[in-house]
Amino acid sequence: MSVTVKFFASLREVLGKGELSITIETPTDIATLWEAATEGKPFPEHILIAINQHYVEINSVVNNDDEVAFFPPVTGG
Amino acid sequence: MPVKIVTEAFNPWEILQSHEQNLQEKAGKCGALSNFIGRMRDYNEGDDVTQMYLEHYPAMTTAHLNTICEEAMQKWDILDCLIVHRVGEINPTDTIVLVAAWAGHRGSAFSACRYLIEELKHRAPFWKRETLLNGDVRWVEKNTSGDL
Numbered sequence: 173m174s175v176t177v178k179f180f181a182s183l184r185e186v187l188g189k190g191e192l193s194i195t196i197e198t199p200t201d202i203a204t205l206w207e208a209a210t211e212g213k214p215f216p217e218h219i220l221i222a223i224n225q226h227y228v229e230i231n232s233v234v235n236n237d238d239e240v241a242f243f244p245p246v247t248g249g
Numbered sequence: 250m251p252v253k254i255v256t257e258a259f260n261p262w263e264i265l266q267s268h269e270q271n272l273q274e275k276a277g278k279c280g281a282l283s284n285f286i287g288r289m290r291d292y293n294e295g296d297d298v299t300q301m302y303l304e305h306y307p308a309m310t311t312a313h314l315n316t317i318c319e320e321a322m323q324k325w326d327i328l329d330c331l332i333v334h335r336v337g338e339i340n341p342t343d344t345i346v347l348v349a350a351w352a353g354h355r356g357s358a359f360s361a362c363r364y365l366i367e368e369l370k371h372r373a374p375f376w377k378r379e380t381l382l383n384g385d386v387r388w389v390e391k392n393t394s395g396d397l
Contacts, residue, residue, distance in 0.1 A: 181304055181376035182388040222374075225309035241306060241374075247389040248303070248334065248375025249287050249346045249366060 173198040173236045177209040180243035183219065198236045205234050206242070218245055250322065250330055252314040254305065256337045261286045261347040268331055272351065275328045283358035284349035285366045291341035293389070297382035301339045306374040310334075317368045321350065325357040330365060334375065367395050 175194045184190045187210060194208050206215055221228050222241040234240055251268070265284060272279060289301055314332050321330050333347040348369065350361035370392045377389040 178306070180306055180374065181378070220374075222306075222309060225306075225312055227372075241309070243306065243374060244376065244388070245391055246370070246372065246374050247377045247392050248305070248373050249370040249392065 175200075175205060175234055175236070176239040177205065178239065178241040180241065182244050183216070183242055187213070198238075199233045202228075202230050202232055202234060202240070205240060216244075219243065220245065250315075250318045251332075252311060252318060253333045254307070254310060254314075255333060255335055258343055259333060259335065259347075261333070261344050264331070264333055264347060265349060268329075268349070272329065275351070278353055279328055279351045281352045281355040281358035282349060283352075283355070283362035284347065285362055286344055287346040287366070289339050289341050289343050289345055293379060298341065298379045299382050300341075300380040302378045302380075303336045303339055303345070304376045304378065305334075305336050309374050313373045314369065317365060317372065320368070321361040321364050324364065325350075325352065325361040326354075327352040327357050327361045330361060332365060332369065334369070334373070336375070363395075370395065 173196055175196055177194055178191045179187050192209060196208055202221060220243050221230060223232060223238050291298055318330050318332060327350050329351045331349045335345050348362060348365040350358045352358040378386060379389060380386050
């Protein structure tokens with residue numbers, strides 16, 4: 173089971189990685205995926221989450237082949 | 250209802266003029282055009298800023314901007330709308346964003362235009378990293394309020 177994980181902006185710099193493929197038993201939850209993708213780093217406050225380019229809450233379910241993105245508050249415009 | 254992400258400097262007035270030339274049969278029905286242009290300032294939070302880098306999440310950005318346009322078209326009686334947003338390296342005075350709404354009357358045009366820019370700022374996955382005059386580099390942590 174594979175999930176693509178992406179980190180953007182300041183979060184990418186803090187973690188030192190922008191994208192990785194995680195082999196994990198699915199379905200799983202965001203917290204478990206975060207722990208696997210970051211080697212157990214604490215989950216930062218105010219981080220936004222998207223699954224397959226749609227915003228989701230932290231209690232959302234992650235399935236096989238999903239693309240899960242973590243990023244700080246947006247600042248465009 | 251075009252949405253464009255651009256990596257080069259753009260002239261918002263040329264884009265508006267070009268789009269208006271392509272309104273065709275809608276042109277005679279457009280009594281109002283409301284637009285917002287956002288530019289890069291040379292200061293932020295009391296510091297001189299010399300350059301900015303705008304990062305985005307390409308697949309999600311385009312989808313969200315299209316959704317925001319569709320929502321505006323559904324909420325108000327507007328005939329067309331437009332969003333152009335810059336990414337990459339940006340210099341002070343460069344245009345960052347152009348949003349525009351065409352409608353029969355000003356009420357719908359004003360409301361839709363404000364909706365486009367406010368929703369973009371709250372939802373579209375862009376992030377600004379600024380370089381200060383003293384060489385420091387920092388991420389912008391939050392947008393300023395658009396409240397009146």
